[in-house]
Amino acid sequence: MRIALFATCIVDAMYPSTARATVSILERLGHEVIFPGGQACCGQMHVNSGYFKEALPVVANHVKAFEADEYDVAVAPSGSCAASVKHQHPMVARRCGDAGLEARAAAVGHKTYELSQLLVDVLGVTDAAAQLGSYFPHRITYHPSCHGMRLLRLGDRQLDLLRSVGGIELAELPEAEQCCGFGGTFSMKNADVSSAMLADKTANICGTGADLCAGGDASCLMHIGGGLSRQGSGVTTMHFAEILASTFEDPAAVTGDVRLTTGRTAR
Amino acid sequence: MSGTFLGMPSLPVFGIGNLHEHEPFPKAAHRELGNTQLRANLGHATRTIRDKRLAVVSELPDWEELRDAGRAVKESVMARLPELLEQFEANFTARGGTIHWARDAGEANRIVASLIREQGADEVVKVKSMATQEIGLNEYLEEQGIAAFETDLAELIVQLDHDKPSHILVPAIHKNRTQVRDIFLREMEGVDPELTNEPARLAAAARAHLRRKFLSAKVAVSGANFALADSGTLAVVESEGNGRMCLTLPETLITVMGVEKLLPAWEDLEVFMQLLPRSSTGERMNPYTSLWTGVTPDDGPQNVHLVLLDNGRSAALADEMGRSALHCIRCSACMNVCPVYERTGGHAYGSTYPGPIGAILSPLLTGITAEENNSLPYASSLCGACYDACPVKINIPDILVHLRGEDVDSKRGKKKLPSQMDLGMKAASWALYSGKNLGLVEKALPLGRIAAGPDKKITKLPGIAAGWTQSRDIPAPPGQSFRQWWNKEHQAPAGPAAAGTDVPGAEPAGPKENP
Structure with a gap:
């Protein structure tokens, strides 16, 4: 399958290892990955802040970039950005009175998947250790991001993939479905409420005794990780793609204070 | 109804009254x-109601279908509101009731006050009602020398404390029982000075206090949860029985209801009586449901009025993207699951309607530019x-x-400076x-990496970004972006075939831009 990677702006600029991990996973499964060079951002920050007029060129650029190449499906290592492409792009075009763009955006959205959706629903990955050689001997917990959970209905796809990684130990996160408080510009406009939500999230994460919190959205992970860092916690965050891409021979670089688990044997 | 009515009103007519945020939400x-007391109470209370709601909702295999039906009924009501209102008016009037139309809060308040005065009354008992809070009826009546007594226990607590409700279903959610005891001791006439904070004793004190009011009041004021167009029937759904007392004992009953509360027919109650109790209190069924259709000779109130309130609802209805906010049945499920509401409580929203629904309904009713809405x-x-x-x-997000x-x-x-x-x-x-x-x-x-310094994190940013760094660091950016890495990896001059087996089907060299 020929798969177009939508890296997303935050991963492209701040977390390139997540996009590289995504490429690695897909290539390991024997697929061809392309990176449409015109891509930039889904425009969600503009839309969710009410700047529809400013969002329109960003949306139009995304549609154009993902029409420029031939491919079977597009994938984003983000529930939020994939949901924006699928749900918001046609709405923005409609609101700005561009029916042509609306139809084209819908077509691009239709071909776009979030990474765990693509892996589980399309590519049939059920056992990361067996199918991808995934190996990550650490105790982790997992935060399901809101947009993946509620807009894309990802369910346990990301969590099930993580469970099937060799050597991993998963600690259940209490009140996992509570928002971490990021919310894009909400974190700045309503910084106090956002911080109060974050404090509860990080307290729950630290309470699990995990060394690392995994998730599927770099933005939420940056928010949670930024809070953990400020609190002086040794716990860090990591995108699940990097955990799936990690192998015994080529383990993922873990920046925080992570101990190796001893409960399981290496595959 | 207004004495100064001259020709057609200019449109849209926005809502006035207790619908405003007076300072910016942040x-x-x-x-x-x-x-901290508020946050502890709210955290405990919302978590309890959330869990109860989830339990009773999961019992129903057709919950999603019920939600779809609820939405569909409400959509059809909004699509033919004028026709249904007239049908309701005809049926309600035929059964001996009197309808009054109020364009805004001011008109509604004046109508209610004059109806009370006609009875020579200077006090009324009240059933918990969002509409009368929205229009500020109690405050208006007080100015007119009429005392309004709230009879819902939580509303009573809030009223005695000269406070404002902070939740539409549990208005005193921000008070714990020791605080309630202290309010009763301070404000309740003839209360036992030995009163403790035991729930049973608090309830008994309220009961004795309210009983005196029920038996003496000549006029009751209520809201309504539903109005059925095909029969002219009004419905109130409640838990404590205080509503039933108000709706049956006094001689005069005045109801204030937003025009959006209509349902087309009796059968529609089937859907909503399953949706409402489960969503609001997490109960399969609420203890008291009162329905009345005009006047029944020699039984219950003989003087029955309904004030139909617009107060910005027509303006909200005119907003194609926002009109479904009028579908709200005031269950409060959205507040109980909202992480923002759970931490700030209802007072932070200013308006009668707090939480997620309030964040859309208030500005829809008042217009987006009203005060700090x-x-x-x-x-x-x-x-x-x-x-x-x-x-x-309702797609609130x-x-x-x-x-x-x-x-x-x-x-x-409009701004001088962006x-x-x-x-x-x-x-x-x-x-x-x-x-x-x-x-x-x-x-x-790389500049960001320099700014981050040896700790590899940015801890202080200026301007609006300072909101981020008040509780969060930003990691040092990477040495190269993914795009830069990809372009380097795929720099091979001869295209995909030359890129080697590691990179099947690579892009041609260099960034490929859209013209």
Whole structure:
């Protein structure tokens, strides 16, 4: 399958290892990955802040970039950005009175998947250790991001993939479905409420005794990780793609204070 | 009804009364977040109701279908509201009731006060009602020398404390029982000075206090949960029986109801009587449901009135993207699941309607530019929990975003200087407008690494970004972006075939930009 990677702006600029991990996973499964060079951002920050007029060129650029190449499906290592492409792009075009763009955006959205959706629903990955050689001997917990959970209905796809990684130990996160408080510009406009939500999230994460919190959205992970860092916690965050891409021979670089688990044997 | 009515009113007529945020939400939230008692009470109470709701909702295999039905009924009501209102009026009037039409809060208050005065009464008992809170009826009646006594226990607590409700279903959610005991001791006439904070004793004290009011009041004022167009029937759904007392004992009954509360027919109650109790109190069925149709000779109130309230509802109905906010049945499920509400409580929203529904309903009723109501649509992380919980599937997150757009557009060209947010969004629109521009911006990533320093984190940012760094660090940016890495990896001159087996089907060399 020929798969177009939508890296997303935050991963492209701040977390390139997540996009590289995504490429690695897909290539390991024997697929061809392309990176449409015109891509930039889904425009969600503009839309969710009410700047529809400013969002329109960003949306139009995304549609154009993902029409420029031939491919079977597009994938984003983000529930939020994939949901924006699928749900918001046609709405923005409609609101700005561009029916042509609306139809084209819908077509691009239709071909776009979030990474765990693509892996589980399309590519049939059920056992990361067996199918991808995934190996990550650490105790982790997992935060399901809101947009993946509620807009894309990802369910346990990301969590099930993580469970099937060799050597991993998963600690259940209490009140996992509570928002971490990021919310894009909400974190700045309503910084106090956002911080109060974050404090509860990080307290729950630290309470699990995990060394690392995994998730599927770099933005939420940056928010949670930024809070953990400020609190002086040794716990860090990591995108699940990097955990799936990690192998015994080529383990993922873990920046925080992570101990190796001893409960399981290496595959 | 207005004495100064001259010709057609100018449209839209926005709502007035207790629908306004008086200070920007972030400022109000900051104050409320500092109230640790409030946060502890709210956290406990919302978690309890959330769990109860989930339990009773999961019992119903057709819950999603019920939600769809609820939405469909409400959509059809909104689509033919004028016709249904006239049908209701005809039936209600034929059964001996009297209808009054109120364009806004002021008209509604004047109508109710004059109806009370006609009875020579100077006090009324009240059934808990959002509509009368919205129009500020109690305050208005007090100015007119009429005392209004709330009979719902939580409303009574709030009223005795000269406070405001903070939740539409559990108005005293911000008080614990020791606080309630102290309020009773301070404010309740003839209360036992030995009163403890035991729930049973608190309830008994309230009961004795209220009983005197029920038996002496000549006039009751209520709201309504539903109005059935095909029969002219009104319905009140409650838990304590105080509503039943008010609706049956006094001689005169005055109901104030928003025009959006209509349902087409009796059969529609089947859907809503399953949706409402489960969503609001987490009960399969509420203890008391009272229905009345006009006047029944020699039984119950003989003088029955209904004030149909617009107060901005027509304006909300005219907003194609926002009108489904009028589907709300005031269950409060959205507040109980909202992480913002759980931490700030209802007072932070200013309006009678707090939480996610309030953040859309208040500005829809008043117009986005009224007081500080334009700060309400931003009081959400857009997590979507409210949409999932809403029994009539109001897409609250989408309407929040729509209203943010209305706010931004309402300010375009009006400000002397663009805000930091305006400038940031403009700059980001340029940077994210093409892969080429983003690539250029990414060339500056090493600067961020310098700013981060040896700790590899940025801990202080200026301007609006300071909101981020008040509780969060930003990691040092990477040495190269993914785009830069990809382009280097795929630099091979002869295209995909020369790139080797590691990179099947690679892009041709160099960034491929859209023209």
